[in-house]
Every structure is written in C-alpha cells, then in structure tokens.
Amino acid sequence: MKVGVIGGGAAGLAAAHELTKRGHRAEVFEQAPFLGGQASTFPVGGGRLERGYHHLFVSDRDMVELIQELGLGDKLAWLESRVGLYHGGKVWDFSTPGDLLRFRPLSLLQRFRVGLWTMALQKTARWQKYEGVTARVWLEQHMGRRACQVIWDPLLRGKFGEHFDQVGMVWLWGKFALRVASRESRFGREKLGYPLCSFGEVFDRLGERVVQQGGQVNLSARVQRIVVEDGVAGGLEVTLPGQSAERRDYDAVIATTPSYVFTRLAPPLPAEYQQRLERARYLAAVVVVLVLDRPLSRFYWMNIADRSIPFVGIIEHTNLIDSALYGGRHIIYLTNYPDRDSELYRKSGEELVAEFTPHLKKINPEFDASWILEQYHHRVDAAQPIVGVNYSQQIPDLRTPIKNLYLANTTQIYPEDRGTNYSVRLGRRVARLVLEDHAGG
Ligand SMILES: Cc1cc2nc3c(=O)[nH]c(=O)nc-3n(C[C@H](O)[C@H](O)[C@H](O)COP(=O)(O)OP(=O)(O)OC[C@H]3O[C@@H](n4cnc5c(N)ncnc54)[C@H](O)[C@@H]3O)c2cc1C
Known part of the structure; x- marks a missing residue:
C-alpha cells in the first residue's frame, strides 16, 4: 500500500520507517527545509545543535532502540546532570534528595514533607489515581502552601502561564516517574542521554533509511489540503519547491501536525472529534x-x-x-x-x-x-x-472519523508528557494501525 505522511518530525519519520520496513511505500512531506521538527538542529561552532535543548531519559526505550537500529548506538552518551533552582536571589543545588534537605527557604518539616511526597510519587506506577485532580490542588494538599509558594507555583506559572492551575496531576506524576528512572540510585544524580552526533543526525539517518527502504522524503514540501472524496481520504494536495500545487493519491494518510493545523488541512470533522482536538x-x-x-x-x-x-x-x-x-x-x-x-x-x-x-x-x-x-x-x-484533568477520556483517536485518515501528534501522548521517545512510539503505533486496517484489503 501507499501512504502519505504529513510531517518529517519524530512521529512522521517513525511511521514512514515502520511502513517501509514492512514493504509498503510511504511518502513524507515536511514543510521545513530540514527533518526533525521540534528536535531539529542548526550549525554551531562546527557541530550540530538542537533548536530547543534536548536530552533523553533512561526510560526513553523507543528512542534508544531507534538510535541503535540506525547504527548510532556508539554515539549515545549517558551523562550526569546537575540541576539548580533559582529562588530568593540565590541558586540552590537541586539534583539529589540531599540537596532538598539543605534547601533552607523551607523549614525542616516542610523539606521532609516535600521529600516524602516526592518519593511517594516516584514510586507509584498507578497514574490513574491522579486523573481527577490538578497538579496545583494536589501539591497544596500534600506538600503544603509554603512549598507551593516557594517551589511549585513559580515553576507551574513559568511553564504554563495563566493555565498553571488547569494542568492535570498526571503531567507532574510523569515528570517525577521519568526523573527517578534516570537515577542510578535513589539518592544519586540523574543521568541523561544525548546522541553526540545530535538529534538532527538521528532524524536525518531515519529519513535516509526510509528512502533506502523504498520510501520518499520531500523537504520544503507543504501539504495544502487532505483530499477527501465520499468520506474517504484518498490523497494530498502538496506544493513542492518551485512547483505549483499537485495532487498525490494514497491508500491512507497520516497527519503528524498539531491539531489546529490538522483541522485546517482536513474537511470539517464531526463535532465530537473536533471537540477532542480542541481539548488540549x-x-x-x-x-x-x-x-x-x-x-x-x-x-x-x-x-x-x-x-x-x-x-x-x-x-x-x-x-x-x-x-x-x-x-x-x-x-x-x-x-x-x-x-x-x-x-x-x-x-x-x-x-x-x-x-x-x-x-x-x-x-x-x-x-x-x-x-x-x-x-x-x-x-x-x-x-x-x-493536558487537564481526566484527559484519558478525551484523547482524540488515532483513527479519525474520516476513513483512511489518521492523526498522530503530541496531544495523543498520555500519561507521559510529550517527548521524542513518545512521538517515535506513536508514529510506529499509527503505522501498525494503518496496516491492520488495510490487512488483506
Ligand atoms: C523547547 C523544547 C524542548 C524539548 N526538549 C525535549 C527533550 O529534552 N527530550 C525529548 O525527547 N523531547 C523534547 N522535546 C519534545 C520533542 O521535541 C517533541 O515532542 C517531538 O520532537 C515531537 O515530534 P512530532 O513529530 O510529534 O512533532 P513535530 O516535531 O512538531 O513534527 C511535526 C512536523 O510537521 C511539519 N508540518 C506541519 N504542517 C505541515 C504541512 N502543512 N506540510 C508539511 N509539513 C508540515 C512541521 O514542520 C514539523 O516538522 C522538546 C520540545 C521543545 C519545543
């Protein structure tokens, strides 16, 4: 079968890789002149640097496997990271539980309270119990008002601005669970992974693999519209560099764009699905x-x-x-x-x-x-x-209501937070879904 893929970031390339590896044809369209999307790089001092800082956690198994599969395993370094917290005009070490105990802006009792609940969060794999509560409410109830004032409110406000009190506790659980997985011991510093060839090189290599496996990767290639006829997605209207818009026909289409871009490219969607797209x-x-x-x-x-x-x-x-x-x-x-x-x-x-x-x-x-x-x-x-509370009930399905049209973007990553690892996992998952739906067809 032949699949059109919108987006040459982690999800789109992973989907195309999975499809071509199994003998199908995939054509990727990326509007930027480079691959990698949010994890793309630019040249600095003779090296390649991510446009936005990137690292991996020990728990990022899909990315680690991918890097190995692409023959870049020897470039993947695991390095100790040192974390700081700027508060009250001073930089505090915040890398280990011992650092928390030395954090004087909180009383000793408050430090213990933060430490104990942090450990409890790190230990639990049952994220479902945090579904119905916001991070802000949970933190105040468990770690106390002072800890919220000093640590959590500035961090949540910093990350989510005026939406700081809407973020679901599951998001914060994910952060704790990942960080502890990156520690060699409960009391040690975390180790973070980084491909010394850069994330950009990983995704370039992935693009090359797609081509070697019979696929196509088009850069500076913008998808203008998803062609849907009689309720079935059958192609893409694309603009390639220096050419006027052309139509390409496909058996299925996978979009990896943000939801609001998807809405612009697709014809009007049923209200229930549209509401889900707008939820996150x-x-x-x-x-x-x-x-x-x-x-x-x-x-x-x-x-x-x-x-x-x-x-x-x-x-x-x-x-x-x-x-x-x-x-x-x-x-x-x-x-x-x-x-x-x-x-x-x-x-x-x-x-x-x-x-x-x-x-x-x-x-x-x-x-x-x-x-x-x-x-x-x-x-x-x-x-x-x-991502707010009870999000597991609101995630847009990878199969959209339009036949042969699939969506795989960061709003569908849950309970973990977005990251290259989960986009790769999602890309593979959506590719398998496409193949499952078209098996024997
Ligand atoms: C500042 C920052 C720091 C981050 N730090 C980390 C980190 O440390 N570790 C980690 O693992 N992850 C990190 N992430 C997250 C990670 O980069 C993303 O979750 C992941 O790369 C998303 O991949 P994606 O393919 O789902 O989406 P994207 O990378 O957004 O890819 C979607 C692609 O679709 C293309 N596109 C959109 N519309 C069209 C169109 N009409 N036609 C053709 N192409 C189109 C876009 O150009 C884009 O390349 C970070 C992200 C940011 C922003």
Whole structure:
C-alpha cells in the first residue's frame, strides 16, 4: 500500500520507517527545509545543535532502540546532570534528595514533607489515581502552601502561564516517574542521554533509511489540503519547491501536525472529534540560544522559580555535553512557554536577548554581555500541550472519523508528557494501525 505522511518530525519519520520496513511505500512531506521538527538542529561552532535543548531519559526505550537500529548506538552518551533552582536571589543545588534537605527557604518539616511526597510519587506506577485532580490542588494538599509558594507555583506559572492551575496531576506524576528512572540510585544524580552526533543526525539517518527502504522524503514540501472524496481520504494536495500545487493519491494518510493545523488541512470533522482536538490547547516556546566564550554556571538544568525573571529555565548544554563538540564554545538556552498570541511570542530575537540577558547577572554576577559570541532565537508554535484533568477520556483517536485518515501528534501522548521517545512510539503505533486496517484489503 501507499501512504502519505504529513510531517518529517519524530512521529512522521517513525511511521514512514515502520511502513517501509514492512514493504509498503510511504511518502513524507515536511514543510521545513530540514527533518526533525521540534528536535531539529542548526550549525554551531562546527557541530550540530538542537533548536530547543534536548536530552533523553533512561526510560526513553523507543528512542534508544531507534538510535541503535540506525547504527548510532556508539554515539549515545549517558551523562550526569546537575540541576539548580533559582529562588530568593540565590541558586540552590537541586539534583539529589540531599540537596532538598539543605534547601533552607523551607523549614525542616516542610523539606521532609516535600521529600516524602516526592518519593511517594516516584514510586507509584498507578497514574490513574491522579486523573481527577490538578497538579496545583494536589501539591497544596500534600506538600503544603509554603512549598507551593516557594517551589511549585513559580515553576507551574513559568511553564504554563495563566493555565498553571488547569494542568492535570498526571503531567507532574510523569515528570517525577521519568526523573527517578534516570537515577542510578535513589539518592544519586540523574543521568541523561544525548546522541553526540545530535538529534538532527538521528532524524536525518531515519529519513535516509526510509528512502533506502523504498520510501520518499520531500523537504520544503507543504501539504495544502487532505483530499477527501465520499468520506474517504484518498490523497494530498502538496506544493513542492518551485512547483505549483499537485495532487498525490494514497491508500491512507497520516497527519503528524498539531491539531489546529490538522483541522485546517482536513474537511470539517464531526463535532465530537473536533471537540477532542480542541481539548488540549498548546503553549508555544521561545528559545534564545547564547553561544558564550566561557561557562555561565555549574548547572545543566536550572529552574527559575522567580517570576520577575522573564524566562523559566536556563539549560547550559555544555554542562552536559563537552564544549569541544562546538569548538570550545559554551552554549546556554534561555526558555519560556508563552501563548501563541502573546506579546512575548511575537518579540524578535534582538528584543528577547535585550530583555533576557540582564537577568543573567543574577545567576552569575560576573556575567557580561561581551561573553556572548553568537545569539540565536527559535520559536516553536505547538511546543507543549496543556493536558487537564481526566484527559484519558478525551484523547482524540488515532483513527479519525474520516476513513483512511489518521492523526498522530503530541496531544495523543498520555500519561507521559510529550517527548521524542513518545512521538517515535506513536508514529510506529499509527503505522501498525494503518496496516491492520488495510490487512488483506
Ligand atoms: C523547547 C523544547 C524542548 C524539548 N526538549 C525535549 C527533550 O529534552 N527530550 C525529548 O525527547 N523531547 C523534547 N522535546 C519534545 C520533542 O521535541 C517533541 O515532542 C517531538 O520532537 C515531537 O515530534 P512530532 O513529530 O510529534 O512533532 P513535530 O516535531 O512538531 O513534527 C511535526 C512536523 O510537521 C511539519 N508540518 C506541519 N504542517 C505541515 C504541512 N502543512 N506540510 C508539511 N509539513 C508540515 C512541521 O514542520 C514539523 O516538522 C522538546 C520540545 C521543545 C519545543
């Protein structure tokens, strides 16, 4: 059979890989001039760097297997990560349970309370018991008001803005469960994975595999419309570089775009399915990448629990990965997750750098703008779905109500949070579903 795939990110490429591996034809259309979607890279200092910071957890088995299958297993490094928390004008170590016990902004009793409930969350695999409650309500009930004021509210507000009190507790459970899986011992630091060839190389290699297996990968190729006739999806209207729109016929179509893009490409969908698509709204991401001539801090991942600072995290990539990969330069990401229609999202790279960088002195008083060798700015439209309570009942089905039309995007990842691992898993799953539906047909 012949399948049209919209999107050359992790999900689209994994689906095309699965289909072509089983002897079917898949044609991928990616509107960008590169593969990898949210995990794509750009050149820095002779290396390839992700547009948005990326790492893997030990629990990310689908990605690890994929990297091995592509012959890149020897490039996958597992490295100790150091986590910090900026609160009250000071950077606190926050990598191990021992660090929590030394966190003086909370009383000793409060620290124990946070520690005990954190351990309880890490230990439970039963996410279903958190389905009916928001993270905010659960945290206040269990860890207390003061812990919410000091740690959780600034972090939740930072990540989800005005939607901070709508996020389901399952989302937070997922974060704890993954992080503990990445620790060698309960009291040690977590280890994070990174393909030293870059995530971009992994997805380029995956694209090459699709082609070797008889598929097609088209870059700068925008899908304009999903062709549906008599209620059945039968093709795509696509624009390839320098050509006018053309129609391609397929036995099935897989879309891996955000839900609101899917809605624009498909004909009107039944109300019930449309409502599901609209249930999980997305936050965008703005990411400023600064290439420095020296390190900023000791930390890989620093949460900013101070909403007077206009970004929510500093990810110092070269505190996880050797700076030698980038010609000895040091790389930091400054990140925030605004709404797509917010002022912050519309700001130019220059405006963001001007607004963000003065705050770096709070992290390292010696920081000076002269340390910046290069600066970049990236925007991701649909970076983070906001998943509320009881979401398991509201997930849009991978089989859409239109025959032969399938959807696989980050709003269908649950109970885990979005990530390359789960997009790869979803891509494979949707491909198998397509094959199952067309078996013997
Ligand atoms: C800032 C940031 C940090 C992250 N950090 C991590 C991390 O540390 N570890 C991790 O595993 N994951 C991380 N993620 C998440 C991870 O990158 C994503 O979950 C995953 O890459 C999503 O893959 P996808 O294929 O589902 O979607 P996407 O990557 O969004 O792919 C969809 C593709 O569809 C294309 N498309 C859309 N419309 C059309 C059209 N009309 N025609 C043709 N093509 C179209 C888009 O250009 C895009 O390439 C991060 C994400 C962000 C934004």
